[in-house]
Amino acid sequence: METKKKMSPQERERILNIVRKSAERYRETNRILDAILPDIIDDNSSKNTIL
Amino acid sequence: MQYYDYDLVNDEVTSYFFKTSHNIFYVIEFKPTGYIFGDEYVWSQNCFEFSIKLSEKSPQNSPPDSLISPTISEIFQHFCQDKEKVILYMCDTSDRRHLARFRKFDRWFKQINIRKTFIKIDRTFFDEKYNITYYNSLIIKDNNFYQDEIIEAFDELISGIEEEK
Numbered sequence: 001m002e003t004k005k006k007m008s009p010q011e012r013e014r015i016l017n018i019v020r021k022s023a024e025r026y027r028e029t030n031r032i033l034d035a036i037l038p039d040i041i042d043d044n045s046s047k048n049t050i051l
Numbered sequence: 052m053q054y055y056d057y058d059l060v061n062d063e064v065t066s067y068f069f070k071t072s073h074n075i076f077y078v079i080e081f082k083p084t085g086y087i088f089g090d091e092y093v094w095s096q097n098c099f100e101f102s103i104k105l106s107e108k109s110p111q112n113s114p115p116d117s118l119i120s121p122t123i124s125e126i127f128q129h130f131c132q133d134k135e136k137v138i139l140y141m142c143d144t145s146d147r148r149h150l151a152r153f154r155k156f157d158r159w160f161k162q163i164n165i166r167k168t169f170i171k172i173d174r175t176f177f178d179e180k181y182n183i184t185y186y187n188s189l190i191i192k193d194n195n196f197y198q199d200e201i202i203e204a205f206d207e208l209i210s211g212i213e214e215e216k
Contacts, residue, residue: 006211007212009200011211012211012212015087015212017209018086018087018176019141019171019178019185019187019212020178020181021059022084022100022139022141023141023142023143023144023183023185024143025100025102026140026141026142026143027104027143028102028103028104028105029101029102029103029104029143030142030143030149030152031143032077032104032105033103033152033155033156033159034148034155035112035113036113036116036119036120036123036154037120037155037158037159038141040212
């Protein structure tokens with residue numbers, strides 16, 4: 001049976017840095033979605049639970 | 052469904068452009084991001100980060116416009132006509148409203164996925180250094196040949212980040 005590769009600390013840090021930078025890049029996308037999708041966030045928002 | 056006409060520039064980054072009736076210019080970009088998974092996967096070249104931007108000269112605040120959301124949905128569908136595409140999405144965490152955003156994106160995705168042709172995998176992980184939970188989504192077509200391998204790689208990526216705690 002194949003065993004799962006363990007991520008090295010360097011690889012983990014590399015991925016984390018990509019994710020952190022990516023989160024910054026998503027700031028504008030999220031802000032625009034906040035603005036153009038108000039109908040969705042107001043619609044039954046209290047009934048839904050994610051995760 | 053009505054939506055704005057759009058133009059497409061297919062370069063290293065695939066960019067779609069449309070102008071609203073209020074003269075606001077939007078740019079929808081799909082930027083290659085396969086490097087996050089590495090070259091070992093043949094499908095990594097089909098991974099893209101999905102982003103929405105306003106052009107520099109556009110007003111930063113748009114009046115309510117019911118055609119913007121369906122236009123973005125149409126563009127998303129157009130880009131993903133190729134069943135091998137893998138789309139990554141993340142919620143901005145800078146103002147701590149990411150959970151609300153994640154819910155909103157989830158509901159928007161359900162609207163564009165009315166025919167159930169996409170699969171969205173949601174995963175979170177906690178960044179101890181900045182005390183932030185990141186909300187990540189991976190979207191693939193339900194007939195993607197590498198579907199199982201992609202989901203497994205995404206899970207391994209997230210669990211690999213988590214396991215060093």
